[in-house]
Amino acid sequence: MLKLSNFPIKTLKSTPKISDNKSTGILLQAGFIRQTMAGVYNYTTLWLKVLRKIENIVREEMDNYGASEILMSGLSPKDVWDKTGRWEIEEYFKVPTYGDKNYRLNPTHEEIVVPLMSEFINSYKDSWACVYQIQTKYRNEKRAKSGLLRGREFLMKDAYSFHLDDSEFVEYYEGMKKVYMRIFDRLGIGQDTHITLADWGVFTDKYSHEFQTVLPIWEDDIYICDDCSVSHNKEVVDLENGFTCTGCWSASHTIKQASEIWNIFPLETKFSKPFGVKMLDKNNKEQEVIMGCYGIGVSRLMWVIAEYFCEEKGIAWPVSVAPASHYIIVLCEEDIEKGLKLAKQIESEWWEVILDDRIWRKVGFGQKAGDCELFGIANRVVISPKTLEQWGYELQKRGGEPEIIIM
Ligand SMILES: [Zn+2]
Structure with missing residues (x-):
């Protein structure tokens, strides 16, 4: 239970103007986030509650699919990046240390997980x-965007799978798509999220797969086939000669604006080879290890959910990730005990309760009700002398009429 009488974070009277999206203004107004610098944010209590719930859904589904959680180091030495030829990538931070030595602040973990x-x-x-981890990653973005979409510091779930042969890898990879679909169904954005074919020419001639959530304001155009609903990233569409579906060769399609939240891709032997990782097959012969990589930008996903469910006065969180289910408003000192008792019940x-017992801070009913909406809590409960006259409390569900519930 979160009691607001001692809660240090305050809401703002009005929504700060943010040019490119709705939700960042609301998140700032609600006190969920504060910016340290462009692309780098602090998370306060309620935003952290949402984050933990998203993490746990991701964790449960990954564990159910047999992946094992680990936590890898945030720093790494230069030599592992030299092995894969990725030390000089500009978007990856180098951290100077004593002498002319440098470490890396990890932007991804292939170079750590393989050894x-x-x-x-x-x-x-x-x-x-x-194996998978949920960890903060760092990218030296030249132009970090406002909002939480493209950050210099972000939370990521990254998973890496290791296989003896290609057919086993393909089976595991296809299964992972289903795991991801279950995750975003549980997060309430499943019906508007498309598995999208993307170019992965860097490593292989195969496609990689992005998970794109339809949002009117961002960031990529996706081309969805009208006949078989296979979705394509712009990179894989031949824009000069027009759209041809890779699934059924249809030309009929719909373009939607979407935001990428996840991607998964085959790594083949790109990272196992430089580190000399091999497995012995049943005939005792050494085989190169085939790998897959499965990312979810957790903080980015959290922002996409906020944007997706953003309404004029607050974010109408889906139950699975809301910071709380009930918001109890107590109007006078004498009724705090009753509020506490109800919250415990x-x-x-x-369920999970926020108890608005800000009596001595002299916060009136209007602000309390406003904060409930701003925080996006679906069930508003009021305990007042008026409701107690009727031996109960008032319950108003999101979008519904208030009713008296006898205590
Ligand atoms: Zn098609």
């Missing part, structure tokens, strides 16, 4: 293996 796992995967008996039924 780590090479100790544990040696033979066909170890295939497949998949509601929480014993696995």
Whole structure:
């Protein structure tokens, strides 16, 4: 239970003007976030509650698919990046240390996970293996955008799978698509999120897959086939000769604006090769290890959810990630005990309560009701002398009429 009488974070009277999206202004007004610098944010209590819930949904689904959670280091030495030829990438931070030595603030973890796992995967008996982590990543973005979409510091779920052969990899990769679809169904954005074919020419002639959520303001155009609903990123559409579906060769399509939240891609042997990671097959022959990589930009996803559910006066969170389910407003000192008792009763039924007991701070009903809406809490409860006259409290569900519930 979160009691607002001692809660240090305050809301703003009006919504700060943010030019390119709706939700960042609301998140600032609600006190959920504050900017440290462009593309770098502090998260306060309620935003953190949302984040933890998203993380846990991701965690549950990854664990169910047999992936094992680990936590890798944030810093790494130059030599592992030299091995893969990625030390000089401009968007990756170099951190100077003593002398002329440099470390890296990790933007991704292939260079760390491959040497780590090479100790544990040696033979066909170890295939497949998949590890994941949820960790802060750093990118030296030249132009970080306002809002939380393109950050210099962001939270990421990154998973890496290791396989003896291609057919096993393909099966695992296809299964991961279903895992991802379940995750965004649980997060309430499933019906508007499309698995989208994207170019992955850097490593392979195969496609990679992006997960794009339709949002009117951002960021990519996706081309959805009208006949078989396969979605395509702009990169894989031949813009000069017009759209041809890679699934069914149809030319009929719809373009939607969307925001990328996730991607998964085949790494083949791109990273296992430089580190010399091999597995022994059943005939005791050494085989190169095939890898897959599966990302979810957790902080980006959180922003997409906020934008997707953003309304004029607050964010109408889906139940699965809302910072709380009930917001109890108490209007006078004498009724605080009753509010506490009710909060405990509601929480014993696995719900989560914010108790607005700001009496001594002299916060009136209007502001309390406004904050409830701004925080995006679906069930507003009022305990007042008036409701107690009727032996109960007033409950108003989002979009519904208030009703008296007898206590
Ligand atoms: Zn098609």
